Amino acid sequence: MGNTIIIAGGGHGGIALGYQLAKRGYDVTVYEKHTRETMGYDWTDIFDKKGLFAAEMELPAPDKFCLKQDMTFIGPGETIKLQQHTDPEKLEIQMERKAIYDHLISYAENAGVRFVFDCEIEAPILLGSRVVGIQTAVGAVYGDLIVDACGIRSPLRTKLPAYLGIQNEVQPFEQFYVYRAFFNKACETKEDKFKVQLLREGKLGICWVAAEEEHTDVLIGRFEPFDLAEVDRTLQSLRRDNPAIGDTVVRGGQFVHIPVRQPLGILVADGYAAIGDSAFMTVPIIGSGIANSLKASHLLCEAIEADKDGAFSAYTLWKYQCDFFKELGAGLAPLACVKLLLTRLEPSDLDYIFETGILNADDMTIDADSTSLGAILGGMKMEDLKIKAGGLVKNPAVLKKILRMGKELGVATAVTAAMPKVYDPEKVLRWVKNYNACFKH
Numbered sequence: 001m002g003n004t005i006i007i008a009g010g011g012h013g014g015i016a017l018g019y020q021l022a023k024r025g026y027d028v029t030v031y032e033k034h035t036r037e038t039m040g041y042d043w044t045d046i047f048d049k050k051g052l053f054a055a056e057m058e059l060p061a062p063d064k065f066c067l068k069q070d071m072t073f074i075g076p077g078e079t080i081k082l083q084q085h086t087d088p089e090k091l092e093i094q095m096e097r098k099a100i101y102d103h104l105i106s107y108a109e110n111a112g113v114r115f116v117f118d119c120e121i122e123a124p125i126l127l128g129s130r131v132v133g134i135q136t137a138v139g140a141v142y143g144d145l146i147v148d149a150c151g152i153r154s155p156l157r158t159k160l161p162a163y164l165g166i167q168n169e170v171q172p173f174e175q176f177y178v179y180r181a182f183f184n185k186a187c188e189t190k191e192d193k194f195k196v197q198l199l200r201e202g203k204l205g206i207c208w209v210a211a212e213e214e215h216t217d218v219l220i221g222r223f224e225p226f227d228l229a230e231v232d233r234t235l236q237s238l239r240r241d242n243p244a245i246g247d248t249v250v251r252g253g254q255f256v257h258i259p260v261r262q263p264l265g266i267l268v269a270d271g272y273a274a275i276g277d278s279a280f281m282t283v284p285i286i287g288s289g290i291a292n293s294l295k296a297s298h299l300l301c302e303a304i305e306a307d308k309d310g311a312f313s314a315y316t317l318w319k320y321q322c323d324f325f326k327e328l329g330a331g332l333a334p335l336a337c338v339k340l341l342l343t344r345l346e347p348s349d350l351d352y353i354f355e356t357g358i359l360n361a362d363d364m365t366i367d368a369d370s371t372s373l374g375a376i377l378g379g380m381k382m383e384d385l386k387i388k389a390g391g392l393v394k395n396p397a398v399l400k401k402i403l404r405m406g407k408e409l410g411v412a413t414a415v416t417a418a419m420p421k422v423y424d425p426e427k428v429l430r431w432v433k434n435y436n437a438c439f440k441h
């Protein structure tokens, strides 16, 4: 029986999977390019605590997390504000990224997972069409199953042969280029402590400014790469409406990437499974991926356990593919069509959408359970629908864009649902071609 599992990259889902597998007697080693001390970013994250429970973990000690603040969405023209009002029961938790890693790694180490830090992975090793190992900077390592938890720029996924049908690269408008830093707090902020602005100054992207106790958290995200000069220019403009942003970066201050796209079409090959950002498991319109990778870790663990012969072939791992799409992927994929709509809207369109109530504060209250459009729209009242329809018919340009999205969304939902339930290479390759075609900009 195949028992040796290599987790390539210390992504959240990979470590959580390692913990669950080691508990069940598998021999698990995580290879991570950072040292233990430099792993994880120097900032906080917000995620659904149910992710931890799905991965068979408890919450950390109460002093390690707090509840997320509700956000205030501001239209591009700054004419309107929509204030979220999340049910406290559904609020996500906010934790230091390094504390999340401490939590996951301590579970994994206690269960017997070995960690090899400071070890750069260069490429997958294939024998025929099977992934049998990883090439690292210090030599080759072989295992019965290689789990790709290397993130969006994974050196495994990007180097898999095309005939496996696993998309190697992200396409335009499928990732956010992000700059994030914590600045010293120049003054106190009384209201709208967590402001999110879409299409600010007509730029295709998002800015957030969150006033925290000790600092002001600023995130600038765009669909195109940008440089420090553009960061400085944007900061100057942000400081005009957000005097709490000081002049000194006290934490973070780096460029990173977030997948904002549909999940990877094929998650598995013989000897290989992708999880977390390497499989694009973030919620496409908000970029949250921690809880989904933790939830996916349990689904992959179940598929591995169900494979009693330890074959870890695409055929046996297909259970993970099906369970992931059933539980999460089928909801996430259509949200990529909503993201595409955002890339096509003019700032004036978005102001109109907010001002006329086509999108209201309830719609923007995206909580921990909002991992599908159904979950976001489920609570909509008839009165709201009338207001939305009224707003739409009065603006044919916006209506046209929303109708286009509706059509794309319907097709994406239908194609995703038609995923083969049993692994058959020809059928799977045919399906993934259709799936990928649903999300073209």
Ligand SMILES: Cc1cc2nc3c(=O)[nH]c(=O)nc-3n(C[C@H](O)[C@H](O)[C@H](O)COP(=O)(O)OP(=O)(O)OC[C@H]3O[C@@H](n4cnc5c(N)ncnc54)[C@H](O)[C@@H]3O)c2cc1C
Residues within 6 Å of the ligand: 008, 009, 010, 011, 012, 013, 031, 032, 033, 034, 039, 040, 044, 045, 046, 047, 119, 120, 121, 122, 149, 150, 151, 152, 153, 154, 155, 178, 180, 256, 257, 258, 275, 276, 277, 278, 282, 287, 288, 289, 290, 291, 293
């Ligand atoms: C600015 C920013 C803010 C975010 N905020 C949130 C948030 O609030 N909530 C949320 O849920 N999500 C958030 N996300 C997304 C979240 O980080 C990811 O979706 C989540 O961490 C899952 O990704 P991952 O763990 O699979 O990959 P990653 O976090 O990218 O981890 C991959 C790991 O693999 C390692 N690795 C990569 N390449 C190699 C290599 N060649 N060799 C060895 N090791 C390698 C990396 O060092 C890293 O440890 C944010 C992302 C960014 C960039």
